[in-house]
Amino acid sequence: MYALREALRQILRHPTSSLATFFTALVSFALLYFLGLLLWNLERVVQGLERELEVAAFLAREADVEALLGEVQNWPEVRAVRLEPKEEALAQLILDYPYLAEARDLVENPLPDTLRLKLSEPEAVREVAERLRRLPGVEGVEYGGELTERLVQVMAGSRVAMGLLVGLLLLNTFFSVMGAIRLSVESRREALGIMLLVGATRRFVQGPFVLEGVLLTLGAGILAVLFGGLLYRALAQAAQGLLPFLPVLGQDDLLRTGGVVLLLALVLGAGGAFMASRAHLKEA
Template sequence: MNRLLYMLRETLTSLRRNVAMVASVILVTFISLTFVGAAALMQTQVNQMTEDFYDRLEVSVFLCTESSSQSACPTGAVTEDQREGIEQSLEEGAASQYVSSYRYESQEEALENFLEGNEDSARADSVEASDMPESFRILLHEPEEYPIVTELFAAAPGVETVADQQETLDQIFSILNGLTLVALIIATVMIVCAVLLVATTIRLSAFSRRRETGIMRLVGASKSMIRGPFVFEGVFAAVVGSLLACAATWAIAEFLLGQWLSQQVPGIRFIDSSDSWIIMPLLVLIAAVLAVSASWLTVRRYLRV
C-alpha cells in the first residue's frame, strides 16, 4: 500500500512539472479516439440501416404498356390473363415460397406516386396514366433471394422489366462505408501521434528526474518503484483523453444522430446514445493499452535501472 501511495504521489508531482506535455497528450488522445468513436457509430448506423432497408427491399415487376418497346414486350400491352398468371405465381406458384407479401399498383396509382415525387418537374404536367406501367411490388422473406424472383419473372409474358433497390442501396452503403474507412484512417494517424507524444512526454519526464531516479537506485528501490510513476503518468493522460472522447461520442450519438438527424430524415431509424455506451469501454481500453505499452517501452529504453 505504501508503495502504491508513493508511486501515485510521484505521478502527481511529475504531472505538475509537465503540465503542457500532459495536456498535449490528453488533447491528441481525445481527438484521435473521438474519430474512432465516430467511425464506430457510423458503422453501427450503417449496419442498422442495412438491416432496416433490406427488410423493406422491394422487387418491382413492371408490366407491359402500349408504349413499351417491341423487344421487351413482343406481344404488346399486358393482358388480363397474363396479369392473373403473374398474380397466381405470387400466391401459389413457383415464386410464392419466396414472397412475404405483395401489392398491385395500377397505372393511376403509379401516376399519383410519380406526381407526388416530381411536383416541380416540367415533365409532370405532360405525363398521363397510360404512360405509367402497372406493377407488382413484392416483399421477400429473405431479401438476399431477390435474384431468384427476378429470374422467375424476367421472361414471363406481359412483364417489361423487373427491378429492385439492391444496386441503389449498395451504392449508398459503399459511400457510407467509405466515410467510415476515412474516419478510421484519420483516427489511426492520430493514435500514432498520441503514442509518440506519450513516449516523448515520458522520455522528457525521465530526463528531468534522472537525479532522483539515480538516488533511488542507490538506496535499493525496485525497478517497479522507479518505473511505476512514469507509466502511471502516461496512462493517466491517455485515460483522461479517452474519457473526453467518450463524452464526445455520447454527444454525437445523442444530439447529432438521435435528435437532429432523426428530425431531418424521419424515414430512417437512427441510433442514439444507448449505442454509444457499447463503444465507450472500448475507447478507454484502447487508450489504456496504448499508454501502458508506450510508457513501459520508453521507460525500459531511456531509464536504466
C-alpha cells in the same frame, strides 16, 4: 499511493509536454468517438433500407400468376412475395392522387398486376431482378436497390478511410505519450538509477510512469466521450426533427462506444508509458 503521487508530480513538473499529450489524445479520441458513432448510425440507415427493400415485377395480361408465384416463392433469396392486383394498385394511386378518381370510370385500368418481393438477402437484389426479367409473363422489373447499393459502396469506402484515420490518430497519441514519459524519465534519471542500485524492482520504478500515461490519456478519453456524446445527441435530435423516420443510436449504443474509446485510452496510455520507461531501464 506512491505511484499516484509521483505521477501527479511529474505531470505538474512538465506542464507543457503534459498538456501537449493531453490535448493530442483529446482530439484523437473525440474524432474516433464521434466518427465511430456517425459510421455506426449510417450502417443502421443502410440496414433499415435493406429491410424495406422491395422488388416489383409487372406482369403481362396473359401471365400465369399462380405458376409465377410458385416459382418465385421457392427462391432462397426471397423472404416473402405477394400479388398486388391491378385494382389494388389503382385504388392506391387514387389515394395518392385523388383527382384521378374522376377518370376511373372513363378509361380501362391501365395498370398491370404486380408481384412484390421482400428479400432475405438484400445484397442479391440485382441478381433477383435479372432472374425475374427472364421469367415468362414478366414485362418489367423495378427495385429500389440503386440507392442502397450506392450507400453500401459509401459505407465500404468510409470503413477504409476510418480505419486509416483511426490508425494515424492512435499512433500519434501513442508516440505523444512516449515522448512525455521519456521527458519524465530523463528528468529523474539519477534518482531512478539510485533506486535500482538499492534494490527497487523494475515494476516499482515503472509504476509512476505507467500511471502518468494512463492519467493523461484516460482523462482525455473521458472528456472526449462526454463532449462527443453531447454533440452527437444534439445532431441526432436536429436530424430527427427534419427526418422523423431516421434511426439514431440509443443511450446504450453511446455507452458501448464510449467504453471502447476508454479502453483504447487505457491501453495507449499504459502501453506508451511502459515502452518509454522500459527503454530507460534497458539503458540503465
